[in-house]
Amino acid sequence: MRITNFRRVLAGLGVAAVTFAAAACGSGDTVDVSADDLGPSGDSSWQAVIDKAKEEGSVTYYSGQATDNLQTAASAFESAYGIKVDIVRDNDANLQTKLAAEEATGNQVADVVASAAKPWVAERLAQNYYVPVTGPAFSAPEFDADKFLRDGTIFTSSAAVLTYGWNTDRVPDGLSGYEDLLAPELAGGKIGVILPISAAIVDFYDYLNETVAPDYVAKLAAQKPRTYTGAQAIAQALTSGEIAAAAYTLPLTTEKEKGAPVDFGLASPVFGAPFLTGVTAKAPHPNAAQLFSNFLVTKAGQTAIANRAGAVLPDIETATTSADNIWTSSRTVTADDTVAFRSQFEQMFGSSQ
Structure with missing residues (x-):
């Protein structure tokens, strides 16, 4: 079966002033995911990550990507793995303020963060704010790591x-x-x-x-x-x-x-805005964060998150273009x-x- 219900009206791209938070089932949709669309199955160590992720039970994603795309990706991920996705959607400036407060108080909430603010991401990367991604989809031949993965850590999940x-x-x-x-x-x-x-x-x-x-x-x-x-x-x-x-x-x-x-x-x-995405070093749900990041660069994840956007995989029917066609x-x-x-x-x- 293929993922369904991708054609909806979007609700802004990274510049809304209001934070959107929703559980994976918040849209009320049933999303069917084919195992073939979830990328390489990986080895026994990756299966251990999946098992631990299911024990963790949830993952929190901070992003300015299109609201409906986020909802669909969350629903598809929960359908595939039974893991809830909590989405915090806002513009980069507001997300940066929230993340700074989390750092200052030691109350880390974000597991995975997607940002279009290149300088901010570069600063955090230098500060070891992120950890390398480990999922097998990042090594799949259809994912061009030379173009869409930096230092084995920051990846492009889509481009508005x-x-x-x-x-x-x-x-x-x-x-x-x-x-x-x-x-x-x-x-x-x-x-x-x-x-x-x-x-x-x-x-x-x-x-x-x-x-x-x-x-x-x-x-x-x-x-x-x-x-x-x-x-x-x-x-x-x-x-x-x-x-x-x-x-x-x-x-x-x-x-x-x-x-x-x-x-x-x-x-x-x-013109587009690549969403530079990574797993935070202090993620409360580190295994679910790795699994969700891996999911985002599979066919199932890209069909959801790159709807009307730039995709990092070829032949994504919902995408407008390739993220490689975005002006730099x-x-x-x-x-x-x-x-x-x-x-x-x-x-x-x-x-x-």
Whole structure:
């Protein structure tokens, strides 16, 4: 049997302000998982990890990945192993604050952490905050460890894909690329853009200036677009017709399937935010953490977690693209860089704030 119920409306990508917590069965779905989709079975030592993980009984996953993807992955994992997944979903900044508090108090809750904040992950890796992953799926031939595994410890579990889109009622001829957002008829609040509230979104504006034109962001600001705090909010605004087009939205496949008057395009390379994922060194459930991490890079895990995103395995039907097709920034955006760009953004976009 195959995993079912993947086609749902997503609830934001890493920029929501509210923490989402749910048990594996929180969505109320029954998810069937084929043993063939769980990757290599491993040796006796890996079976011992599985047995201990089942004794631990649960695993806690901190992530900014799409809410419905997280729910489906949790349900599939519990279906396969009988182990509950507690999900804490929030943006990177809020998760970092929570994790810092856990470190300060010695009350570790997180077992596995996925973050799109590359500098933060690099700092924690240098501090031995994570331990190496040990599951057999990381050595499977279909998983490209050279591309998606760092130091045997941090792995890419998926990459959020953000792109341009439009309302087909308001823009019946569609858009052929980001350049078309500069059309005069789209000026004056008809375009949705994302506020630069994290390093990953600063990367997005770097992407536009690097791949479209060096002054593209300034020209986009001159269009006087509306600003939003999340990709899901922009997708909803497109669907309702509140805006005609967007520079930053989810791949709108599900909305189209439901009959919404929307469409989207993909540039090459596409912009995305890889979720760098690892097992914490002080994980309360270390064996379940290893098992869940291994699950994320199997066909079953990728079908769930990479829905409408970039996958780290080939031939994932629910994925929009390969995580290998995601644009790579030429710089590492720091917290100071983010603060500085937000100031620049406010100056450029002015009254559209």
